[in-house]
Amino acid sequence: MNKQDIETAVKAELNRIAPDIDADDIDRSENLRDEFDIDSMDFLNLVTALSKLLGLNIPEADYDQMESFDDLVGYLSKKAPA
Amino acid sequence: MPSLGADMEAGTLVEQLVQPGEPVKRGDVIAAVETQKGTIEIEVFQDGTLQEWLVDLGTKVDVGAPLATILAEGEATTEPAPEPTPNPNPTPAPKPEHVAQEPEPKPIEPTPPQPQQQRSSPKPDSRPRITPAARRRAAQQGIDLSSIASKGTITLADLESPTPKAAATPKPAPVSSMRSAIASAMSRSNREIPHYYLSHAVDLTAADDFVTRFNADRAPQDRLLLGAVYARALAKALSKYTEFNGHYIDDAFHQSGAVHLGFAVNIRGGGLIAPALFDAEAKPIEDLMTDLRDLVERARTGRLRARELSEATITLTSLGDRGVDQLYGVIYPPQVAIVGLGTPRLQPAVHDGEVAPRLTSSLTLSADHRVSDGHRGALFLKAIDKNLQRPEQL
Structure with a gap:
């Protein structure tokens, strides 16, 4: 999966959780949870879904590498096999 | 029905x-x-x-x-x-x-x-799309979003464009049906229940460390959130402080043996539901977390059961990690108590005789004076606090 595919997948999952916010309108370098107004349960569901979809182990200790939308996509791209 | x-x-x-x-x-x-x-x-x-x-x-x-x-x-x-x-x-x-x-x-x-x-229930197109910045601005200025003409997503520019200036004088927005349901229950609560309020600073470092350790080697679907720890600590404390668990109906308190713990869930777009986690006193923390995930999911997709809405015996409301320090709950009738947790944050605190940064929050109780008083309420909060200091025993 390339970076573009991963970004599409992340947007799709975020749209499922926060359908009222368009991923194209957010500030991609700002705090993801603030931008999408998602709580810890939403974030856990996001990580669960992405982990299953991409077949990745996403440890909780790595959460601080996923602060913003760009951070999250970058983190997943680095971990996902090309 | x-x-x-x-x-x-x-x-x-x-x-x-x-x-x-x-x-x-x-x-x-x-x-x-x-x-x-x-x-x-x-x-x-x-x-x-x-x-x-x-x-x-x-x-x-x-x-x-x-x-x-x-x-x-x-x-x-x-x-x-x-x-x-x-x-x-x-x-x-x-x-x-x-x-x-x-x-x-x-x-x-x-x-x-x-x-x-x-x-x-949240529907993708039930309200206008709007950017977060524009949403904040509209909320601050009381702008009625339905008055904003926009192709697609409403942005800050739409709010600032000259035409909708008139919208700055807020016209009353139609009250959503969920809002009127909440208003009706809360009005009844304030009319009928003589509330009293208590607050207690609680150190959440041990609970947070426990969650971190628990989650370290687990896949996301098996991880805990602090909310489940709160729920378990509360349910356990209720076994001794039974006068906070039950219903007040027809001038009498009916204590409940089981703890059906109403967990307040925020609904996107505005609204709140506190469906019950059944038999929370009898479930290990992992099971409570599984139930909580399922409950929050269904509360947000709009697929709860009638029992979950009517049979909660106490409510827990947690502001999560993006809120503020403290909350003062309004009791959901016919319950007699609501326990609140503010947003945990690092604060200087005295721990083992030293000043150290500790994860701290405010634990609050609103309870019904027809059933209990502040002395018992205080002991109840302390019991929850004690449970939170020993999360591995939950």
Whole structure:
């Protein structure tokens, strides 16, 4: 999966959780949870879904590498096999 | 039609999931009703055979009204009298003749008018798309978003463009149906319940460390959130402080043996539901977390069960990690207490004789003076605190 595919997948999952916010309108370098107004349960569901979809182990200790939308996509791209 | 909780008195039958002649078992979901808080599933409370539906799809049904006739085993099929079902009474062994009753006193006031038939579950296009910045600005300035003309997503530019300037004088927005349900329950609460309030600073470092350790080697679907730890600590404390767990109905407190813990869930787009985690006193923390995930998911997609809305015996409300320090809860009748947790944050605190950064929050209690007083309330909060200091024993 390339970076573009991963970004599409992340947007799709975020749209499922926060359908009222368009991923194209957010500030991609700002705090993801603030931008999408998602709580810890939403974030856990996001990580669960992405982990299953991409077949990745996403440890909780790595959460601080996923602060913003760009951070999250970058983190997943680095971990996902090309 | 069973009770749908203190704030709703009717629902519209939208699904009949069992055909006449089919057998039903206690606990089966046999119908769904559309309400101000989304689609609610109706469970049957006795075994038998569904003889006949008494209400057509699309009909509005009051709580307590018969929905269908159920024949108990061996009962004649020609029975003409409509037998109401399901029985909202949580205690088992209802007699077949028992008439379903609204278990709570009827509020004195009539139901507030519902201005519009609006689904309360989040729907992608139920409100205008708007960027977060624009949403904050609109909220700050009281701008009615429906007055903003925008192609697609509303942005800051739309709010600042000259045409909608007039919108800065806020015109009253129509109250959503969920909002009127909340308003009705909270008005009743403030009218009937003599609240008292207590607050206690609590060190959450141990609880947070426990969650971190627990989650370290687990896949996301098996991870805990602090909310589950709070729920477990609260449920355990209630085994000793029983006067905070139950319902106040008809001038008497009915203590509950089981802890059906209402967990306040924020609904996107505005709104709040506190459905019950059943038997929280008897479940290990992992099971509570599984139940909590399922409950929050269904609260947000609008697929709860009537029992989950009417049978909570106490409410827990946690502001999560993006909120503020402290909250003062309003009790959800006929319950008698609501426990709140503010947003945990690192604060300087004295720990083991040294000043150290500790993860701290405010634990609050709003409780009913008809049932308890501040002395017991304080001991109750301290018991929750103690449980939070020893999370591995939860």
